[in-house]
Amino acid sequence: MKITKFGHCCLLAEENRVRILTDPGTYSTQQSEVKNIDFVLITHEHQDHFHIDSLKAILKNNPQAKVITNKSVGTLLEKEGIAFSVVEDGQSSNEKGVLIEGFGKDHALMHASILPIQNTGYFIANRFFYPGDAFTNPDKQIEILALPVAGPWMKLPEAIDYALELKPKTCFPVHDGILKSPGSTHRIPLQVLEPKGVKFTVLEIDKEYEF
DSSP states (O other): OEEEEEETTEEEEEETTEEEEEOOOTTOOGGGGOOOOOEEEOOOSSTTTOOHHHHHHHHHHOTTOEEEEOHHHHHHHHHHTOOOEEOOBTOEEOGGGOOEEEEOOBOOOSOTTSOOOBOOEEEETTTEEEOOSSOOOOOSOOSEEEEEOOOTTOOHHHHHHHHHHHOOSEEEEESOTTOSOOTHHHHHHHHHHGGGTOEEOOOOBTOEEEO
């Protein structure tokens, strides 16, 4: 699998020539120019994951691309006249020979006074899990994990424990576009996870990696 990080949680994953873009949000712009996209996965409605102008530009450049998301995001897409397919917790899609499975129901809690919105993590090709904004355990053997490392809904030790719980072969940090400098959010997971047998790789922006 080839993975390119455009920023924060916007990733381009390619498996068997099928190209899947995740969460085109406000912390990156270059995804709007990417061509030959087959699917766009949107985990939830927060703007750092779902920026409608960016999505419209992507679909203009990729009229063949299909949007996969949950009902919560789908309600917003309907208002914009954008077609989509629903894949939520316990559901799957197997178009173009790449299995996409949905896991999880709610965004991680930010505060007791704030009701969580819907969040769907996606497991791609039985290899790569991107949880969105939650620490969902899909109860699968995960090879590659997109690991959230910063945000108002989490602490770094929770992220590290999450990676240790899922035990992927390798993981890389996401949800770090909110940081002026990653600093310890990149250093500490490396120090803790690698001795435990979980490879931690920081992806350079716009650079393609082979997993």
